[in-house]
Amino acid sequence: MKNDQKQSFLALAREVLHIEAAAITRLAAQLDHTFSRAVELILACQGRVVVSGMGKSGHIGKKIAATLASTGTPAFFMHPAEAAHGDLGMLTDKDILLALSNSGESDELLALLPALKRKGVPIIAMTGRPQSTLATEAGIHLDASVEKEACPLGLAPTASTTAALALGDALAVVLLDAREFKAEDFALSHPGGSLGRRLLVHISDIMHAGDALPRVQSGCSLKDALLEITGKGLGMTAVCDAGGELMGIFTDGDLRRTLDKTLDLGGLRIDDVMARQPRTIEAHRLASEAAHEMEQHKINGLLVVDRDGHLVGALNMHDLLKAGVV
Structure with missing residues (x-):
């Protein structure tokens, strides 16, 4: 031509x-x-x-x-x-x-x-x-x-x-x-689209709760915590006291950082290696807000609490991807 x-x-x-x-x-x-x-x-x-x-x-x-x-x-x-x-x-x-x-x-x-x-x-x-x-x-x-x-x-x-x-x-x-x-009204007419998923899916809809929530008691061995992480498959576990109050979190990333310091994990307790101020998000908030929180702080998971701050669930980036939120 x-x-x-x-x-x-x-x-x-x-x-x-x-x-x-x-x-x-x-x-x-x-x-x-x-x-x-x-x-x-x-x-x-x-x-x-x-x-x-x-x-x-x-x-x-x-x-x-x-x-x-x-x-x-x-x-x-x-x-x-x-x-x-x-x-x-x-x-x-x-x-x-x-x-x-x-x-x-x-x-x-x-x-x-x-x-x-x-x-x-x-x-x-x-x-x-x-x-x-x-x-x-x-x-x-x-x-x-x-x-x-x-x-x-x-x-x-x-x-x-x-x-x-x-x-x-x-x-x-x-x-x-x-x-x-409003955008929320628009989403109600588009529940199957990406906008609908971002605006209608709440954290409580996709979080892991009950028996699926990875959780160990303060004072347990690191080995028990690793078994909980492996068994629940979220790459993390919450750490709570005897009364169920949230004390900390331990993640795959924390494990790598622990191994950088010592290869002898046998005598470690979870309290020795957990992060004591875990990032949390309330269950009633939108799943898109959880995605923003993870991206902003460069983390792959969040613990979920109710309005009173009690632990009720956990979710990771894979859950958000599966729900079509990100």
Whole structure:
């Protein structure tokens, strides 16, 4: 392939991106009070936002519906052609229809208007033609018009779909902010994703407790402590007094440091070699906080305590990796 042809590819690609970026910039400038009206209408909605559109507008509509649903505004996508054959029954007078059509003249959407108005469903239209039938028939019109498409033929929806998608994102984010939607709320809609795991998994969900908690009594031999570490497989053991109060911790790292000083371990007691101020974390805190604590202090494990400081569990970096927190 010739170099000048490669440069031509790059030049056209850059032009497409410049045209689409300009379309979004122009969209921001043409926003007016109707956008605020749309936000207020959706905030007052007691039902769901039903998004609909044909063709490329339908694809954009699906993404907008998904974004709304995941950011605190109940929403779903309804195909307009299927709506005309029964799916319109999914809408109630408590719902809102967000209809997307660049031309504003999509037959499948216009065919729904009489039934929608009879059902009393409020309509927000997002089109590229403010004088179109859909725009004028809707209660609120969001202007998503662009000066030109990025397609050299002026045929394939490119800048117009980008503008509609950006406008949908703006709507979702403003609604999110108005609802005081938080990261924890977002995580509840994404329990299977990495964000959900970071925000929903608590230390108490993944820690080793009960018989799985490595623990020895103060005064025991180092040999007994090593057996406990090996048996529980966490690379550490808690050391407690006769009453169960936490006294210290002994880890694989402590063992290596002990061996640097002496190879004669037979006469050592755990109290001679344990670390007396172990780092702990409370069970109710997020597992992601445990990961931060371990990374900050360059350690591989933590002992877990309850709100009163009593030992209740232990976890290590492997537990966090297994839970998908890190």
